[in-house]
Amino acid sequence: MTPNQNHGVRYTGLIDKYRDRLPLSADVHAVSLGEGATPLIKLQNVSRLLAVDVEIYVKFEGVNPTGSFKDRGMTVAVTKAVEQGSRAVICASTGNTSASAAAYAARGGLKALVLIPEGNIALGKLAQAMMHGAKVIQIQGNFDHGMALVKSLAENAPVTLVNSVNPYRLQGQKTIAFEIVEELGRAPDYHCLPVGNAGNITAHWIGYTECARNAGDETTAACGFCDGHCSLTRQRTIQHRPTLVGYQAAGAAPFIANQFVDHPETVATAIRIGRPQSWEFAWTASRESGGWFSSVTDEQILRTQKLLAEQEGVFCEPASAASIAGLIGDLEQGKIEEGSIIVCTVTGHGLKDPDTAIELSAKPVTVPAQQDAVRKIVMEHLDG
Ligand SMILES: *Cc1c(COP(=O)(O)O)cnc(C)c1O
Numbered sequence: 001m002t003p004n005q006n007h008g009v010r011y012t013g014l015i016d017k018y019r020d021r022l023p024l025s026a027d028v029h030a031v032s033l034g035e036g037a038t039p040l041i042k043l044q045n046v047s048r049l050l051a052v053d054v055e056i057y058v059k060f061e062g063v064n065p066t067g068s069f070k071d072r073g074m075t076v077a078v079t080k081a082v083e084q085g086s087r088a089v090i091c092a093s094t095g096n097t098s099a100s101a102a103a104y105a106a107r108g109g110l111k112a113l114v115l116i117p118e119g120n121i122a123l124g125k126l127a128q129a130m131m132h133g134a135k136v137i138q139i140q141g142n143f144d145h146g147m148a149l150v151k152s153l154a155e156n157a158p159v160t161l162v163n164s165v166n167p168y169r170l171q172g173q174k175t176i177a178f179e180i181v182e183e184l185g186r187a188p189d190y191h192c193l194p195v196g197n198a199g200n201i202t203a204h205w206i207g208y209t210e211c212a213r214n215a216g217d218e219t220t221a222a223c224g225f226c227d228g229h230c231s232l233t234r235q236r237t238i239q240h241r242p243t244l245v246g247y248q249a250a251g252a253a254p255f256i257a258n259q260f261v262d263h264p265e266t267v268a269t270a271i272r273i274g275r276p277q278s279w280e281f282a283w284t285a286s287r288e289s290g291g292w293f294s295s296v297t298d299e300q301i302l303r304t305q306k307l308l309a310e311q312e313g314v315f316c317e318p319a320s321a322a323s324i325a326g327l328i329g330d331l332e333q334g335k336i337e338e339g340s341i342i343v344c345t346v347t348g349h350g351l352k353d354p355d356t357a358i359e360l361s362a363k364p365v366t367v368p369a370q371q372d373a374v375r376k377i378v379m380e381h382l383d384g
Helices: 014-021 045-050 070-083 096-108 123-131 143-156 167-173 175-184 199-214 279-289 298-312 318-332 354-360 371-383
Strands: 040-042 055-060 088-092 111-117 135-139 190-194 243-249 292-296 341-346
Touching: 014 070, 014 175, 040 175, 045 055, 045 298, 045 318, 055 175, 055 318, 070 088, 070 096, 070 167, 088 096, 088 143, 096 111, 096 123, 111 123, 111 143, 123 135, 123 354, 135 143, 167 175, 167 199, 175 199, 175 341, 190 199, 190 318, 199 243, 199 279, 243 279, 243 318, 292 298, 292 318, 298 318, 298 354, 318 341
Parallel strands: 055 341, 088 111, 111 135, 190 243, 190 341, 243 292
Antiparallel strands: 040 055
16 A cells, blocks of 8 residues: 555555565555455355355456456566566467556556467457557467467577566466465365466465464474475374365366366366366375366356356356366265355456357347337346
C-alpha cells in the first residue's frame, strides 16, 4: 500500500506489498497493474449440495488484471526484465501467459512475442494478446512444441523468456499462499488446484513453506526448493502447510500416468500440456505435502464449471473448474476428512472462453418487442 496525495491508501500490487519477501531490490520500480489481493470466497450453496462437513473456499484468481493468476508471476518477471535492461519478452502459451505477458510488457515498455497453438486457445485470451500489441505467432503444433521452441530461441536471441521456467514467475505466484494464510489466519488443511505446466503447484508450495518458516515452524523449515534439504514428512507437523492436491484433465494427465503424454487433449485448453516443465518440482511439492494427483474428465470439468456459475456466481474457465471437480470426487471417495478447511485455486476467469460458456448454457429466447410476449416468458420462468 502506498499513501497517496489525498492521504488515502491505494493498493499498488503484490510487489509493493511483499517486496521484502521477493528477490527484488528495495528501490526497483514495480511494473504492476494492481495484481493480487484477490477474493477468498467461501462456498455456500455448493457445500450445502454436497452435504459434507467441510469448509471450502475458492481463491478467485480470475479477477486479476488480465483475468488469471499468471499476473502474479508476470509482474515480477517483467519488473526483473526491465531492471536487467531487456527490450523484449517471449513465451509459449496456452493463452493466459500470452495475455499476461502482452499486458505487462505494454506497461513496462517492452516488446512481447507469444507462441500459441493454432486453433487451441480460447478466444478471449487471443483477443488480449492481440489488443496489447504482442506479436502473435501461431504454431502448427501444441504448447509443448511451442515451449521447446522458445527455450532454444531465448538462448540465442536478446529476449527474456517469461514462461514459468523463469524463476521470477514462481516467486510472484507464491504470494497467493501469503494472502490465504493472512486471510484465514492459518494455512488450510488441503489446497486443490489444476495442474498443467506445474509451475503454479510449485509456487504454492514455496509460498506455504515460507509462511511456515516465518511462523517459526522448525520442522518444516527445510524445503527442497530453498536449500536442497527436504524434510520429507507426511504427518502434518504442519498446522502450517496444507496437503497439496493437483488435478489434471484425463486426456492430458502426465502426473497420473507418471510419464509425459505426446498428444494431450482436453476442453480445458489452459492445461492441455503433456510435458510439464516443473515436473520434478511438482513431484517434490506433492510428496513433501503428503498430497496426490488425480484426473477429472472433460464432462466433470464442464459440469462443475456450470455448477459454480449457477450456484455461487463464480464464473471461471474450464481449467479452473478442474480443481473443484476433482475435490468433489475426492470428497465422495472419502479421501478428505470431515472438518477440513479446503482452499481451491480458481485460476482464470470464465470470460476468457466465451465459446465454451455459450455452448454449455441455455440459448436466449427471441420474442417480439411486446408486453404480452415478454410477460409470458417471465411467468413461465418464475414457475419453472
Ligand atoms: C496456466 C494455467 C493453469 C495451469 O498452471 P500451471 O502453472 O501451468 O500448472 C491452470 N489454469 C489456468 C486458467 C491457467 O491459465
